[in-house]
Amino acid sequence: GAGVSQSPSNKVTEKGKDVELRCDPISGHTALYWYRQSLGQGLEFLIYFQGNSAPDKSGLPSDRFSAERTGGSVSTLTIQRTQQEDSAVYLCASSTDRPHTQYFGPGTRLTVL
Amino acid sequence: AQKVTQAQTEISVVEKEDVTLDCVYETRDTTYYLFWYKQPPSGELVFLIRRNSFDEQNEISGRYSWNFQKSTSSFNFTITASQVVDSAVYFCALSGLSSGGSYIPTFGRGTSLIVHP
Numbered sequence: 301g302a303g304v305s306q307s308p309s310n311k312v313t314e315k316g317k318d319v320e321l322r323c324d325p326i327s328g329h330t331a332l333y334w335y336r337q338s339l340g341q342g343l344e345f346l347i348y349f350q351g352n353s354a355p356d357k358s359g360l361p362s363d364r365f366s367a368e369r370t371g372g373s374v375s376t377l378t379i380q381r382t383q384q385e386d387s388a389v390y391l392c393a394s395s396t397d398r399p400h401t402q403y404f405g406p407g408t409r410l411t412v413l
Numbered sequence: 414a415q416k417v418t419q420a421q422t423e424i425s426v427v428e429k430e431d432v433t434l435d436c437v438y439e440t441r442d443t444t445y446y447l448f449w450y451k452q453p454p455s456g457e458l459v460f461l462i463r464r465n466s467f468d469e470q471n472e473i474s475g476r477y478s479w480n481f482q483k484s485t486s487s488f489n490f491t492i493t494a495s496q497v498v499d500s501a502v503y504f505c506a507l508s509g510l511s512s513g514g515s516y517i518p519t520f521g522r523g524t525s526l527i528v529h530p
Contacts, residue, residue, distance in 0.1 A: 333518075342417075342504065342522040356517060391458070401448070402518070404458040 302326065304405035306392050312411045313382055321377045321408045325394030333402060334367055334377050335391040343391065349375065382412045415440040415509050419521035426495055427529050434490040434524045436505030442466075445509040447481065447488045448518065453501040461503075464488065495528045502526070 305324045313319050325332050334346040345359035349369045360366070364382075369375040379386055389409050393402035416439040426432050438447065449461040462472065464481050472479045476493045492499055502525045508518040
């Protein structure tokens with residue numbers, strides 16, 4: 301079946317602009333995660349959605365970052381007033397069970413000029 | 414707070430050599446889960462294995478084996494007879510209860526394995 305998909309695959313933007321990154325999880329997966337991976341670094345947790353529960357936003361680095369998940373499926377990560385340090389690969393993962401074996405999408409490479 | 418340390422930043426071997434990737438973790442949880450993921454040059458992370466804190470049995474899957482030792486807080490990964498296709502970045506991750514009550518994984522920084530023909 302279809303895996304996790306993300307769009308766009310690449311995004312180049314100018315400093316100060318807003319960007320939206322999209323994630324389509326695997327059908328039936330109730331949990332959805334966003335991570336950020338900077339060059340040579342590990343994965344930095346950003347936000348976690350589980351079913352209809354309030355999301356765990358403990359990893360969002362600033363109030364410029366927000367995310368929503370509509371209808372328990374598609375999720376959008378929004379970064380407002382982008383900064384050069386936001387340049388990274390943004391990864392989305394979904395899972396169906398605890399303790400959350402995650403299936404990752406291909407990521408969106410964001411470059412802020 | 415939980416922490417995962419992968420001290421080896423990069424390992425370079427010649428094909429057919431055995432190689433062990435180290436993973437040391439810290440957690441205060443009594444129930445937790447450990448993972449290994451592979452990120453090939455194409456970029457997409459692939460799940461390899463999951464273990465829970467109550468199961469210390471070692472596991473073997475083909476050329477891959479995992480050694481989980483609670484006494485040393487380690488979950489090491491060995492590739493036997495390495496192949497060029499094993500070249501990738503390997504991440505170890507720990508999933509324990511966050512302050513928000515959900516299982517949030519913490520990833521190590523990854524070990525880049527380069528297998529030369």
